Amino acid sequence: MPIEHKDQVSCAVKDQHYFHLTNGRHPQEFLNQKSNEWNLSLHNKEYATKMDEHDPIGDMRKHFHYPKLNDLPNVDKSRVNPDDECTYLCGQSLGLMPKRAENYVLSSMNDWAKIAVYGHFLGSNPWAKCDYPCIPQMSLLVGGHMKEVGVMNQLSTNLHFMMMSFYQPKGNRYKILYEERAFPSDQYAINSQIELRGYDPNESKVIVKSREGETYIRTKDILDVLKREGESIALILIGGVHYYTGQLFDIETITRAAHEQGCYIGWDLAHAVGNIPLKLHEWNVDFAVWCTYKYLNSGAGCIGGLFIHSNHFQSKLFKLNGWWGNRDSTRFAMADGKESVLIDTELGANGYRISNPSIHQCATLAASLEVFEEVGIEQLRSKSIILTQYLQYLLDTEINNDSVCTFKTLTPTDPRQRGAQISIRPNEITAQQLHDEMEKTGVVIDIRDDIIRIAPAPLYNSFYDVYKFITILKEAIITIRALRLKH
Template sequence: MHFENTREFALQLDQQDKLREHRDQFLFPKINGKQVIYFTGNSLGLQPKNTQKYVDDIMKDWADLAVEGHFYAEKPWWDYHERLAKPLSKIVGANEAEITVMNTLTVNLHLLMVSFYQPKGKRYKIICEEKAFPSDQYMLNSQVRFHGYDPDDAIIEIKKRAGEHNFRTEDILKTIEAVGEECALILIGGVNYYTGQVFDMKTITKAGHDIGAFVGWDLAHAAGNIKLELHDWNVDFAAWCSYKYMNSGPGNASGCFVHERFHNKKDIPRFEGWWGTSKETRFLMKPEFEPMPNADAWQLSNAPVLSLAPYLASLELFDEVGMDALIEKRNRIVSYLEFILKEIDKEVDSTFEIITPSAQKERATQLSVFLHGEGKALFEYLMKNGVITDWREPNVIRLAPAPFYCSYEDMFEFGQILKQGILDKKNS
């Protein structure tokens, strides 16, 4: 498509946007009395307007029913989490039974590693990407230490080639092949948090299984952002937070996927709690754990319904729109943002370097941009002028125009603010 760097053209794209009405279903912060341009849906999504009602319903049930709300609320609390499984299964490409929602992301990854990191003999190594999100690094280091191994030996990091910003699938596959039968687990972020690169999860998962390893994915930046087919890709397990692209609120509950081939197994290593035991016998208080016949077997405690309510509210919107429509707009609005950046780059004679892959299959909502010659002062200028974005050292801004609520006019307006910030610096 031929783009133009004009407000008129951006407004024309907004008129053609099938999702434009959904923008009004979200609450935007304001700076200087004006609604912000919001680029940080990859960190914390905006609040859907329907969220308040979902939370208020639980508060009212608590007030009116107290403990009886577990069974007699309109949405009973004791099985509240089950309502999230069906819409989530559509988002991540899973069977409904393969989905559960509990705890938070790193907690869930630790719990899943109890089942899927089983070092024995010479098979004890974990493959991950270099400079993974710090929480994943801490988790992996602590897990291998817990099992008595040295992280410097047990953790194998896939490297980028010198001078390149992104990983090559061929290099990942070579690393997997080289580690071979020493590999117990491959655990990678499905979308790299820093560059926005999307990994070839299907190919990597198969390569891991070919050498006899378990394969799991941290989908913090992938769920609600890219097309996922976890069941068909034969992924062993995955977990994701819900507060980024899925707009459930700060620090909110995490989704989990466990492939159905691991269900109904009493002998699988797993930390157990009473919400993972059979619903039919749960309140008989039997001493023997009888696992639920699905991913809920990994549940520990009763569901935190006040956290799940905003998640359910957001999933209602996802169910209404569908991932295909979100991805269609995502592709166009990110391409338009890329065009705007390149146009402004030419106008101000600066040097922007987009380090996110240019190939559509290797990127999603996020563009990470090196602002060569610019410092944090430009980021601060953007923030003061109503552009909420994200700064990463040494001089990268991450821009994530979430398709639910970002407009094409936002992309144009951002370009104008960015240009003015650079010109003001040059003229000062």
């Protein structure tokens, strides 16, 4: 069951050049090239199925449970075949269940049933170290050294732990910079930490916003704010991929600029890990936190992840301590007294552990990470860039016009500035109307306020999924308009 660490290598593919974009070629050029090569229009079903036939990692789909229409709520069974699979484009909210996860969990449960307390140190994956098998592949996914990466707690808990260490306001340097519409939990943590230090949140935050009339934030504008206000900023916290717009921030450039201004910088990678390649150690990121139930497919509310750069291993940063943060060799010695506990704290990310991890959560995470190890994040990103561009192209050419339904795209059109997500705001009809009508036909997408978030996850989504989504979307719009005219 446990994942063994291997060097990251590209998986064997049946068409090695298929997802290889050379010389900065735009993915639309690749899509057009295949269209010309096969003499098939991008608007045809045959084109989508042909793309899937040549997908070198398309077989990974069979490793996931795909919900059937009969099992989903709000599906109009009179309009669909209940035995068909749904069209699932909601990986940015919850990833699908890897089929092997059940066996991983059952293995831990069997150890509990058969050897009880001895399972802490014996069995298929001893519970006292059940998080350890997840760390090698997790380290590869985030681009960190293994000592820099920990699997523990949940995202917001880890964020508070990291801010306890890295938000240390002093004198005129007391503000926290973050992006507009940051995920609410991040904003709650920011306000809490500011108040904990005795500051007023209304006076201690710098919020970087998009320009008037634009939907995402320019890197230049972030850098300009840093140059202008950097001396007053103690900490920067930004989401690597923005949950609302799908924008992928330039983590390396922004991190470098933050350090030039003497600021600590952390990243919320909830929508980035398992979505894009990351090089946290190389980029000198101070810390990062993430969940594992979105693109990492570990299950709702599953265990989180944490990165702390080795530059800070010897720093005298304040942190909260717990017995599980002690070294393995002496943790069960039950050392008494403040001094002995502090001296024996594990060096690196694992020193931030407070309590022992859940065996069930580590089992589902390990099952998913095994799939990532078989594919490789670079290969996934290559497919994702093309798959998301295919979605963007069909949205623009099939839907966004006066005869169907105009909408505003919030996500950058530059593939290098977005993850596996496109967010749109429909004009003539509401996002809620569109979401509800799509749900009746078994399309699973996400709604946030007045926008629809569409996320084709490259591990299990196909080009046909995207084609089918566009077809149903157009039909849904026609249905809504007809109902409106009737009333």
